[in-house]
Amino acid sequence: MVKLRQLIAGLMTATVLVSSTTPVDAQKRSVGVASLGEMSCQNIEKGKYEAINRDFPVGLQMFRGIAKVYTHGDFIDNEYTSQVVCRITEAGQRSKYKTLNLVFGIADNNKRVNGALVRLSVYRDGNFYKYEDVTKGQLSTLPIDVTNVRSIALEVECKRGTVKNKNRCPELIFFQDILE
Structure with missing residues (x-):
């Protein structure tokens, strides 16, 4: 009976150790799929694009943030726009990707969120493509055609500040930036 308890306790301990070393959020990507954060990107002036790995509440749901601007x-x-430019295809090479899928929003718990309006504008090879405005509780999805596109620029602007500070908006959080 004692040996059976020791065996069961040992198996339970081994199970806990093995399961705790398995990455919960890790996903295997298909061949030909990449993240914008893996590309050669440059911040412009005051703009910053930073890779992260943290949970954020948006629209009373929890999402894993992968980058912020x-x-x-x-x-x-x-007073400033936050801009970042990323090369997605080397000069003289054929584009590997057809679509950039962006999912982004503003964290509900950011102290600068109430009343703020943030605009994400997208440029393909330096030419304006489209924009999307985001407010508190809104998770936006923006598919971008990148067929034959060498570089993508993201521009984030504070279009309307918060109730407390009209000159500031919360950072924009990206939950997906997948090139396929």
């Missing part, structure tokens, strides 16, 4: 700390100053 801001000008200072955890906010976007309305």
Whole structure:
């Protein structure tokens, strides 16, 4: 009876150890799929694109943030635009990707969220493509055709500041930036 208890306890301990070393959020990507964060990207002026791995509440749901765009700390100053440019295809090479899928929003718990309006504008090879405005509780999905596109630029602007500070908006959080 004692040996059976020891065996069961040993199996339970081994199970806990093995399961705790398995990455819960890890996903195997298909061949030909990449993340924008893996590309050669450059911040412009005050803009910052930073890779992260943290949970954020948006629309009373929890999502894993993979990157954020801001000008200072955890906010976007309305005097500056936050810009980042990423090369997705080397010069002279054929494009490997057809679509860039972006999913983004503003964290519900950011102290600068109430009343703020943040705009994400997308440029393909330096030419304006489209924009999407985001407010508190909104998770936006933006598929972008990148067929024969060499570079993508993201521009984030504070279009309307918060109730407390009209000159600042919360950082924009990306939950997906997949090139397929």
